[in-house]
Amino acid sequence: MEESMEVKDSVITCKLIVNDQEISRHMLIDCGAAGIAFLEQYIARLHQIPLRELKVIHVEVIDGRPIESGEIPHITKVGMMIQDHKEPLPMFVTRLGLYPIVLGIPWLRLHYVAVRFTSTSTVTFGS
Numbered sequence: 001m002e003e004s005m006e007v008k009d010s011v012i013t014c015k016l017i018v019n020d021q022e023i024s025r026h027m028l029i030d031c032g033a034a035g036i037a038f039l040e041q042y043i044a045r046l047h048q049i050p051l052r053e054l055k056v057i058h059v060e061v062i063d064g065r066p067i068e069s070g071e072i073p074h075i076t077k078v079g080m081m082i083q084d085h086k087e088p089l090p091m092f093v094t095r096l097g098l099y100p101i102v103l104g105i106p107w108l109r110l111h112y113v114a115v116r117f118t119s120t121s122t123v124t125f126g127s
Helices: 041-046 105-110
Strands: 003-006 011-018 021-029 037-040 052-057 072-082 085-094 101-103 114-116 122-125
Touching: 037 041, 037 072, 041 072, 041 085
Parallel strands: 021 101, 037 085
Antiparallel strands: 003 122, 011 021, 011 072, 037 101, 052 072, 072 085, 114 122
16 A cells, blocks of 8 residues: 655654654654664653663764764664554664654665655655
8 A cells, every 4th residue: 555745855754652652753764874763862761762782883974984973782662653654663772963763775675665856745655
């Protein structure tokens, strides 16, 4: 079933579902991010989202330099809802900056997402 939504600058609104509570946040769709999804560590602390420790993951920017936010020490799994689409989503927890949630290429591929940049940009789920 295809489902479309209007987007602005690859940013959409979603809800995280944590301890039966819905938390509305903006999310960046990042066609350059190699991880499935990323969550701002401040949001994880603020909402007391349970974290699992990882072996340290080193992240690099496009030119091979280490990313400013440093290594990724934790992962979590939370419910995520975009319009009528709902799923449990593993998210790497790190310092993100402007957007509290980032969806990467693996998530886009998993859902056959198409982003169309027109006068009214849209995101379409093919899955």
